[in-house]
Amino acid sequence: MKDEIRNLSPEEREELLKTLKGRFEKNMNRHKGLDWAKVEAKLEVNSEKLWSLHEMERTGGEPDVITHDQEADEYIFCDCSAESPKGRRSVCYDREALESRKKHKPENNAMDMAADMGIEILTEEQYRGLQEVGNFDTKTSSWVKTPDNIRKLGGAIFCDRRYDTVFVYHNGADSYYAARGFRGSLRV
Template sequence: MNSIISNNQELALDQREELLRTLKARFEKNKNRHPELEWTNIVAKLEANIQKLWSLYEMERTGGEPDVIGYDKNTGEYIFYDCAAESPKGRRSICYDREALESRKEHKPANNALDMAAAMGIEILTEEQYRELQKLGNFDSKTSSWIKTPAEIRKLGGAIYADFRYGQIFVYHNGADSYYAVRGFRGSLKV
């Protein structure tokens, strides 16, 4: 995908069309993620929410392979998660948040998960959402993903991440300032 984005976070027509083609193909290929949903309803919602399209573009551009995983009947919104088999390549080697990034004296990573998610207009997955995602397939069998860390853990300097090994979901802890080439984050977006 072309990575040129205008300053007002709107996609050019060709970028929008390419993104919608990509999302539709992924939607049709992975019906198990959304068996009762119709693409025509989703695309209408997307075309009415240009800012959300830009966020989905960013999810796609950074390797997240976003797909619809559900529908919130209370809000009338479709729910997208990053569904790449492994943690998105364009979001790896980052620490958890800005405080962790600033606390590192040397060998700082280029960015942090929470700031990247906010800049993309998405939310980092919670542990509950991560577990929901794993019901749709096996994700992070070679990588790991930062997940939303409870305030009590973060106050003590830690952060949590998850992965899928040995047929199980594992949730671990690390210093929030740590970063690894195989750890990124997964996001969610409601449209």
């Protein structure tokens, strides 16, 4: 994330909170037993987190709370768009992969975009957890955090859901496709 503090205007803040509350109430199956008032109270004192959620929303992620880490007392938001967020597709895995491409470079990469947005790219485990609260990426796929040993060999992993099953695949980290983006999470 860049060094400057990022804030939303009062109008953007109000609109985002309204959108998040509506999505939270519409999808209670994602966060059974959680109370929006407690989530909102956390958001009110974390303006930088609101900015990150705004970026998730702006790029098509449709962020929603999927769990509460009781030990850390943090709510975990995740991109819950049905397909990989539209504003984050056609990107390779990381900067090293982007710089290694000789021709037809994509405009960006997943790891830098996530960092700029102040979010974390999902791990395979988190991706599987997300799939427990809904069916996501049935037509698209999403890069996930790749283990160092795979990345050092030039690869990266991505996931999707087909045939009612979550699949994990590999590709060269420098590859990119119109139907592959990435999903992120944010702790508040």
